[in-house]
Amino acid sequence: MKTTQISFQIVDLSNVEGDIKGGVVSFLVAVPLCLGIALASGAPLFSGIIAGIVGGLVVGLFSRSAVSISGPEAGLIVVVLAAIETLGSFPAFLLATFLAGVLQIGMGYMRAGIVSNFFPSSVIKGMLAGIGIILIIKQIPHLVGYDADSAEEISLFQPEGFTIFSQFQAAIGQLNGVAILIALISLTILLLWERPFFKQNKILKNIPAALVVVISGIAINELIGLFQNNWALKGNHLVQLPVADSPAAFFNLFTLPDFSQWMNPQVYTAAISIALVASLEALLSIEATDELDPLKRKTPTNTELKAQGIGNMVSGLIGGIPLTSVIVRSSVSINAGARTKLAALIHGSLLLICVIALPTVLNRIPWAALASILLITGYKLTRIQIFKQLFNEGIAKFLPFVATVAAILLTDLLTGIGVGMIVALFFVLRENYLNAHKTETFQDGGQERIRISLGDYVSFLSKASMVKLLTNVPENAIVEIDSTNSSYIDSDVLTTIQNFKETAHKRNIRLVFLREPADYKPVPESIIAMRNRHLREIEEMN
Structure with missing residues (x-):
């Protein structure tokens, strides 16, 4: 009874400090990812920030998940990019996003959230481990000063275009000493903060390690710039948030949907695609986040679909790209100590406040510092102990887990989960065949x-x-x-x-x-x- 009660709390007074840490750290990580995903989707940069704000404040308010944080997610990039190209207009795409939210609410009332109950834990853990490995690998170029790929797409191998291997080749040719210095100091801080001395210190234990990393990264870069300006990190080595020089310019960053397109059948086709992919990713992310939750609370999936639908309706109405529950931000928040949805609300509030009042400060954050935070997060998602645990549970658990990890690395998130489900289904059929009577x-x-x-x-x-x-x-x-x-x-x-x-x-x-x-x-x-x-x-x- 106690667990059920906690899972619906907005604030737990005994853990306010942990929730604040989680909200701050997930906010710091979310800013560049929101921008990068919007850029990769062919949408205005600020539309990613809008989706992040809505994901934190609107979905955070309506969701009954204790620790999940929503926002734009890399798995939606292909769908968004194709929809914008097909519709030929961003305002028309916003109408499709709004309608996708309506469909998600309908799916919630039709109790479609039950789908998540059919995904075995081995596949969910494989999904987390696969994302963790990709996070680790994709941060390495950023750690050495190469920052062209800020979208963090969930795939290592792409049939066309820029792959992780070509990124490594480019990174080797563009090593940056300042970025490497900031990365090394950042990683050192993150590792030291896990030591008993820091975790038990009355003052230091209340300061998020990621915040120290970001402040240190800014300070080091600014200090180097004072003595040798041409050495300091600039351009795409730093966060690049749109800066409005007046209230009118700020409100011009928002876009309204084109309701005149409501008779366009392509709008509804795009809405269905967005709703299906966003809903599946949300359900899988919620299932995975519940696995990461130290209190092991269970999120009502039908309510989550409704919350995601409300979020996408609002995001589409004010110029944001589609959103869903996001594992990376959620896991960063949980690792920082978040235990209630207060962390998500803080995450969304900080995004809103900072894009209004502090965009120039955010634009001084080095990518190398943020990449260090993501690298540690990736490590925690794919620790070797997880592989050992699944191996000890037997081949029926281990093979679906490994298949999911491998397929995600070789293809994409949804395809990898599909492969893992097929392997898991094989063992279900095998078990039924061997032990039916x-x-x-x-x-x-x-x-x-x-x-x-x-x-x-x-x-x-x-x-x-x-x-x-x-x-x-x-x-x-x-x-x-x-x-x-x-x-x-x-x-x-x-x-x-x-x-x-x-x-x-x-x-x-x-x-x-x-x-x-x-x-x-x-x-x-x-x-x-x-x-x-x-x-x-x-x-x-x-």
């Missing part, structure tokens, strides 16, 4: 007797194992089929038993059906009626 073999007066006890729900998946089992029955044996505990038997399985009955006498096999339950337990009338029907069908075989 309980079989006992014993001797009865010198004659072999085989008892087959059917389970409660015998689906068509049991047909293959039943065929194999009955085919391998030796001659002159007695076969007992006990279906007294079965509430449902698929017609394919009944047909298999019937076919065996018709041919058993040719091998001198005697077939016996047991109908009386050994341990009666009250069941609903509907189940009793279904069971009686199957018993009559089996009785007709005698």
